[in-house]
Amino acid sequence: MSGWLRYFALNAQVRTGLSAGVLISGIVAAAAAVGAVIFLLAALFVWLTQLYGALIAAVALGCAFMLIALIALAVALMTRRSNMQRARLELAARSSNWFDPRLMTVGVQIAQQIGWRRVISLVGAGLLAAGVAREWSARGAKDEDKDEDEDEPSSEG
Numbered sequence: 001m002s003g004w005l006r007y008f009a010l011n012a013q014v015r016t017g018l019s020a021g022v023l024i025s026g027i028v029a030a031a032a033a034v035g036a037v038i039f040l041l042a043a044l045f046v047w048l049t050q051l052y053g054a055l056i057a058a059v060a061l062g063c064a065f066m067l068i069a070l071i072a073l074a075v076a077l078m079t080r081r082s083n084m085q086r087a088r089l090e091l092a093a094r095s096s097n098w099f100d101p102r103l104m105t106v107g108v109q110i111a112q113q114i115g116w117r118r119v120i121s122l123v124g125a126g127l128l129a130a131g132v133a134r135e136w137s138a139r140g141a142k143d144e145d146k147d148e149d150e151d152e153p154s155s156e157g
Helices: 002-016 020-049 055-094 101-114 116-151
Strands: none
Touching: 002 055, 020 055, 101 116
């Protein structure tokens, strides 16, 4: 079931490019932009009230926040593009071309040459072998998890 969920998550990433990194960078960019506006407004206020003085500090802070906002925005855009590309590659690797017309034609020709009964027997044996291999791999993963649990020290008194 997790394979299907991963497939849908990858499709969503291909379309939107969203991930935790993109959201965090977007939030940082928005916060820095708000900070930049506040400091630039404070600089304007200080400049209007006292023609010199704290103005240079406020402008410097406003420019610093603007720089942070621009850097966070660039990081968010690069992360989004990277997520979309990675998801495209993983979907391309995952997609099966079993229903490609050329492959189907070759399969039908092979089945006609060998004979349909033999092909069905071979497919059945292949499915059985795949099921056994999947069961063994799942059992091996469970055994590894048990070994890791036994290696951890107990938290009892």
